[in-house]
Amino acid sequence: MNKSKKIATYGILIALAMIFSYIDRLIPFNFGIPGVKLGLANIVVIIAMYKLDNKAGVYISFVRIILTGFLFGNIASIMYSISGAILSLICMIIGKRTKLSIVGVSILGGAMHNMGQLLMAIYIIGSLKISYYGPVLLIAGTITGLLIGIVAKLVVDKKHVNY
Amino acid sequence: MSNLYNKYDISLFIIICLVGVCWFLGISVFNENDVNSVVVTVDGELYSEYKLASDERIVIATEYGENTFEIKDNKVKMLEATCKDQYCVHQKEIKTGNDTIVCLPNRLVIELSQKNNEVDTIIG
Numbered sequence: 001m002n003k004s005k006k007i008a009t010y011g012i013l014i015a016l017a018m019i020f021s022y023i024d025r026l027i028p029f030n031f032g033i034p035g036v037k038l039g040l041a042n043i044v045v046i047i048a049m050y051k052l053d054n055k056a057g058v059y060i061s062f063v064r065i066i067l068t069g070f071l072f073g074n075i076a077s078i079m080y081s082i083s084g085a086i087l088s089l090i091c092m093i094i095g096k097r098t099k100l101s102i103v104g105v106s107i108l109g110g111a112m113h114n115m116g117q118l119l120m121a122i123y124i125i126g127s128l129k130i131s132y133y134g135p136v137l138l139i140a141g142t143i144t145g146l147l148i149g150i151v152a153k154l155v156v157d158k159k160h161v162n163y
Numbered sequence: 164m165s166n167l168y169n170k171y172d173i174s175l176f177i178i179i180c181l182v183g184v185c186w187f188l189g190i191s192v193f194n195e196n197d198v199n200s201v202v203v204t205v206d207g208e209l210y211s212e213y214k215l216a217s218d219e220r221i222v223i224a225t226e227y228g229e230n231t232f233e234i235k236d237n238k239v240k241m242l243e244a245t246c247k248d249q250y251c252v253h254q255k256e257i258k259t260g261n262d263t264i265v266c267l268p269n270r271l272v273i274e275l276s277q278k279n280n281e282v283d284t285i286i287g
Contacts, residue, residue, distance in 0.1 A: 076268060104172035111179050125265060126207020127272050132261050135187035142179045153167055 017044040017064040036140045046152040061085050080117045087116030103149035110145020194261045198275040206270040228269035
């Protein structure tokens with residue numbers, strides 16, 4: 001891939017990820033559990049990881065977080081997203097090397113994203129007590145990860161989706 | 164639909180869900196039900212303490228924001244907060260040792276605990 005094609009592709013994917021994370025805020029998926037989101041932006045990150053490379057996934061993820069953080073969020077929300085993204089990306093890159101398929105990698109990413117945010121919350125609040133919220137976040141993360149993974153798998157399998 | 168995912172994905176899904184269930188059970192087993200005091204922490208540091216048996220409305224104003232909560236019938240409920248998300252206000256009232264009210268934007272945590280700093284009985 002030449003440089004200008006790379007810039008254009010990354011730009012489109014980052015824009016798509018930003019729109020997804022905006023739509024994420026509009027969908028009341030949280031069932032009354034604060035902080036639980038679908039994680040639609042992760043579809044783009046996973047597709048980039050499989051169709052381009054791991055580096056593209058990491059790059060799109062971080063640029064998306066910083067841009068949406070400044071547009072719709074604040075420093076605290078950027079910190080939560082970044083800690084979630086770091087843990088999630090590390091686990092997804094490791095997961096990709098195993099026999100897990102895209103769906104498995106997405107489940108791992110969803111669950112670990114929530115765990116990363118929980119760790120950040122424990123660090124900021126300075127109390128281990130909020131870990132009572134962990135099981136809910138962990139299971140919610142696996143379920144949203146499964147849904148996102150199935151969508152990503154369907155897109156990646158389309159023959160005409162190529163860069 | 165079996166080409167969508169393989170057996171390793173399903174195993175991973177089940178393992179993570181089991182971890183979640185065990186975590187939940189672990190927390191439930193160690194739940195303190197005998198609580199008598201309300202502890203307020205701001206930014207990880209102890210801010211103030213109140214008796215759970217009391218009946219009052221408390222305003223906590225710090226550099227991060229202002230929260231108002233109520234202690235009534237051995238339960239604590241957040242009434243107002245100056246934060247944007249208002250998650251803490253929509254949270255249910257708390258009454259056991261595992262329950263917490265957290266207001267992340269204002270870095271405020273309300274916990275319940277067992278404190279033995281009072282004289283139980285005086286034998287004379």
